[in-house]
């Protein structure tokens with residue numbers, strides 16, 4: 001099997017996590033940029049898996065390496081699952097997460113703990129050099145906090161509170177987050193599938 005993986009993402013926060021989680025696979029993990037691939041991909045799927053496959057297929061057309069992609073999002077039950085697959089586009093791609101996070105906190109003003117349930121969901125897609133396509137999914141359950149807390153991670157991490165840790169995912173170390181996160185779980189499942197194929 002090819003020993004090189006190109007990870008199809010433009011999100012620097014994801015890249016850091018993915019490189020740490022895949023480190024023990026013994027394969028070289030390159031970003032699109034490092035692989036010299038510069039393409040714009042329209043994410044027009046309606047599920048995380050569809051969008052992850054759209055990204056992985058687009059990049060697989062440009063390289064012989066294994067290609068993986070991540071599509072993920074935050075689902076808030078009180079908001080009917082918003083922002084979900086639109087998490088990156090919520091309030092506009094260029095709007096800061098300080099603004100997005102505080103806006104979500106405002107939308108949950110007065111909502112008690114038991115109705116603040118939410119989850120991060122991550123689908124990982126892989127396209128192998130022989131054309132085989134694989135997907136895995138990971139989920140982590142939590143609550144939407146009352147204020148932002150923590151500087152680690154990225155995106156919605158400062159408002160995603162884990163009752164069992166008493167902290168947000170932005171207050172966890174990188175190692176702690178990767179052990180319990182949606183991305184960590186989905187990538188562990190993907191590693192198993194790759195290892196099974198040698």
Ligand code: ITT
Pocket residue numbers: 008009010011014043070071072073074087088120153154155156157181183
């Ligand atoms: P690529 O498509 O280039 O990978 P993206 O940021 O556009 O980058 P997505 O379409 O998958 O990626 O959007 C996922 C969004 O969900 C991401 O931008 C964050 O806002 C949020 N998100 C996903 N995982 C997260 C995490 O671990 N911590 C905080 N926010 C996360």
